Amino acid sequence: MAETTVIEAVRSTLDEEMAGDDAVFIIGEDVEAGGVFRATEGLAQKYPGRVIDSPLAESSIIGVSIGAAHYGMKPVAEIQFADFIHAGFDQLCSEASRWSYRTRGDAWLPMVVRTPWGGGVHGGQHHSQSIEAYYAHMPGIKVVAPSFPADYRSLLKASIADPNPVLFLEHKRTYRLVKQDLAAAQGETQLGRSRITRKGEDLTIFAYGLMLHESLAAADTLASEGTECTVVDLLTLSPLDTETVLEAAKMTGKVLIVHEDNLTGGFGGELAALIAEHAFEYLDAPIRRVAAPDIPAMPFHHAMESFFMPDRTKIAAAARDLAAY
Amino acid sequence: MTAVRSRRERSKQLIDEYLLSEHQLAQMYYYMLLARRLNERMLALNRQGRAPFVIAGAGQEAAQVGAAMALKKGTDYVAPYYRDLGVNLVLGMDAREAMLNLLAKRDDPNSYGRQMPAHWGHRERRVVTQSSVVTTQFLHAAGIALAAKMRKDPIVVLASCGEGSTSRGDFHEALNFAAIHRLPVIFFVENNGYAISERTDKEMPLEHVADRARGYGMQSAVVDGLDAIATYQTVAPAVAQARNGGGPFLIEAKCYRLWPHSSDDDDTRYRTKKELQEWARKDPLKQFRQRVEDDHIFPPSELDEIEGRVEEEVRDAVEWAMQQPDPAPEDALGFVYKEL
Numbered sequence: 001m002a003e004t005t006v007i008e009a010v011r012s013t014l015d016e017e018m019a020g021d022d023a024v025f026i027i028g029e030d031v032e033a034g035g036v037f038r039a040t041e042g043l044a045q046k047y048p049g050r051v052i053d054s055p056l057a058e059s060s061i062i063g064v065s066i067g068a069a070h071y072g073m074k075p076v077a078e079i080q081f082a083d084f085i086h087a088g089f090d091q092l093c094s095e096a097s098r099w100s101y102r103t104r105g106d107a108w109l110p111m112v113v114r115t116p117w118g119g120g121v122h123g124g125q126h127h128s129q130s131i132e133a134y135y136a137h138m139p140g141i142k143v144v145a146p147s148f149p150a151d152y153r154s155l156l157k158a159s160i161a162d163p164n165p166v167l168f169l170e171h172k173r174t175y176r177l178v179k180q181d182l183a184a185a186q187g188e189t190q191l192g193r194s195r196i197t198r199k200g201e202d203l204t205i206f207a208y209g210l211m212l213h214e215s216l217a218a219a220d221t222l223a224s225e226g227t228e229c230t231v232v233d234l235l236t237l238s239p240l241d242t243e244t245v246l247e248a249a250k251m252t253g254k255v256l257i258v259h260e261d262n263l264t265g266g267f268g269g270e271l272a273a274l275i276a277e278h279a280f281e282y283l284d285a286p287i288r289r290v291a292a293p294d295i296p297a298m299p300f301h302h303a304m305e306s307f308f309m310p311d312r313t314k315i316a317a318a319a320r321d322l323a324a325y
Numbered sequence: 326m327t328a329v330r331s332r333r334e335r336s337k338q339l340i341d342e343y344l345l346s347e348h349q350l351a352q353m354y355y356y357m358l359l360a361r362r363l364n365e366r367m368l369a370l371n372r373q374g375r376a377p378f379v380i381a382g383a384g385q386e387a388a389q390v391g392a393a394m395a396l397k398k399g400t401d402y403v404a405p406y407y408r409d410l411g412v413n414l415v416l417g418m419d420a421r422e423a424m425l426n427l428l429a430k431r432d433d434p435n436s437y438g439r440q441m442p443a444h445w446g447h448r449e450r451r452v453v454t455q456s457s458v459v460t461t462q463f464l465h466a467a468g469i470a471l472a473a474k475m476r477k478d479p480i481v482v483l484a485s486c487g488e489g490s491t492s493r494g495d496f497h498e499a500l501n502f503a504a505i506h507r508l509p510v511i512f513f514v515e516n517n518g519y520a521i522s523e524r525t526d527k528e529m530p531l532e533h534v535a536d537r538a539r540g541y542g543m544q545s546a547v548v549d550g551l552d553a554i555a556t557y558q559t560v561a562p563a564v565a566q567a568r569n570g571g572g573p574f575l576i577e578a579k580c581y582r583l584w585p586h587s588s589d590d591d592d593t594r595y596r597t598k599k600e601l602q603e604w605a606r607k608d609p610l611k612q613f614r615q616r617v618e619d620d621h622i623f624p625p626s627e628l629d630e631i632e633g634r635v636e637e638e639v640r641d642a643v644e645w646a647m648q649q650p651d652p653a654p655e656d657a658l659g660f661v662y663k664e665l
Contacts, residue, residue, distance in 0.1 A: 057501070060498040064468035094461065095456055095465070109663075164663055
């Protein structure tokens with residue numbers, strides 16, 4: 001069967017959404033030429049006037065999207081690299097996140113901000129970052145970080161249809177690395193739902209993005225050694241599917257959380273706290289985290305980059321320790 | 326008899342020059358006066374301990390009312406800032422609502438008690454919800470205008486701020502974006518001379534904010550913001566031009582902040598009584614009344630009648646608003662996400 005890459009899933013979904021609804025438009029840097037990762041390739045020609053090159057100014061991209069969404073359009077903004085989104089932090093966190101709250105639902109923002117995140121592409125400090133924890137902290141913004149092409153597709157559709165601002169994180173390392181036969185994929189994924197991707201009784205791994213794939217690879221290794229892992233693809237970080245998270249933690253009583261972001265203040269801390277607070281009696285071991293070291297950002301040199309990144313080997317080692325506890 | 330007729334003809338001629346009808350001029354005075362009297366009463370309530378916070382527009386009423394009257398109500402959008410009570414009154418807010426807002430009552434349609442007072446927002450009136458962060462709304466204005474342009478809706482957006490806010494990046498980004506796309510936005514800067522305690526020379530090395538426009542390839546104008554008629558006469562053609570595809574316009578209205586920054590500010594730390602007294606003589610309300618009396622547009626009795634009406638509306642609004650319900654504490658939780 002024909003397999004679809006992550007980037008093609010994103011591109012074709014944008015195409016379909018634009019075809020289906022005149023209110024959907026794209027704004028971002030270099031998007032008319034197709035974008036640096038080619039996520040919007042061909043769309044400017046197909047939908048004249050609805051793919052808009054912005055000046056090189058992230059606050060503009062997000063602030064203008066807010067205004068357009070308020071007016072009733074459905075902007076899909078692209079921030080070229082997640083590392084540069086912080087220039088728009090104010091617009092996202094002081095404005096977009098509170099639009100519904102501060103008007104008690106009189107006004108709302110059907111807008112999506114797509115951005116490539118994560119490392120493993122020799123992107124150095126400013127083309128590799130994990131930014132999810134900053135934004136998952138902010139109620140009012142939904143934060144989505146899929147792993148498989150089919151989920152990119154259904155969650156991008158759901159994000160565009162959602163009346164709230166959605167930060168849609170696309171792991172750039174997976175853009176062309178991860179492929180899937182969309183027709184054979186599991187059913188539509190819903191915003192706000194996580195998925196138990198693999199079931200095993202010895203321990204539970206929580207991950208998202210590239211780390212979900214690394215976790216699945218580690219689970220394969222452990223299975224060959226006789227240890228069976230449950231692997232949860234979080235998919236939406238905010239609002240978090242606490243029900244599935246707690247269910248998966250209780251299933252095995254041993255929890256390993258994996259993320260590419262550095263350890264302190266990372267999203268794993270929230271997961272660990274949630275599980276400790278609500279599933280303490282089910283736990284047979286301390287909750288463990290595999291994360292990047294607490295240094296400002298991913299260094300450029302390939303050896304230091306590999307040192308920084310969690311991977312299947314590091315995850316498998318942590319999982320073995322945990323299984324043996 | 327002849328004297329009366331010629332006086333009438335003279336006033337008719339003046340009205341033509343004003344570009345405003347007699348009715349509009351009366352409304353102009355009413356809105357400016359209502360804004361001032363409301364603000365005065367709000368400050369009194371604050372001093373009595375009945376309102377935790379007041380931020381007012383005293384000295385800027387002429388600029389606000391003059392500019393807002395140049396818009397099409399219910400069609401055009403405004404992205405105002407916290408001093409713009411006058412703008413909101415023109416667009417349909419009444420005295421009772423202003424007091425609901427001050428007291429953060431449950432039914433205040435601006436934010437239902439969720440924001441500090443003077444953080445406006447009203448969907449039907451096309452007043453865009455605003456935060457305390459300054460000039461973020463300039464980009465929202467550009468986005469609304471972009472969307473309207475895409476849909477070919479002939480609307481105009483008026484975004485306003487004080488001169489202090491023009492130091493922020495979003496101000497510059499918005500001007501740049503709107504100019505690139507020739508969007509129908511009027512960027513309206515109410516230069517009141519102060520950003521809390523900082524005089525304009527600490528905010529920019531230029532005399533006029535309007536001079537910034539050239540750097541963005543945008544038209545601009547400076548107007549006496551103490552003169553409501555002059556402000557209207559400057560804003561109205563810019564609005565018409567923007568509506569017809571002429572692109573954005575930066576208008577700087579020179580005003581003066583007659584009061585401290587807010588109810589929590591002590592302006593004696595940074596400006597003299599003498600300075601205040603000089604500016605108080607140029608009070609835009611006094612100037613307006615003087616002018617329409619001198620030009621024989623209205624007999625003094627008619628203006629007195631407006632004053633009486635405003636006093637009564639403010640008195641009624643306070644009495645009424647104090648009786649209105651507060652939000653329930655647990656109402657803090659709802660509407661984090663919109664559900665359709």
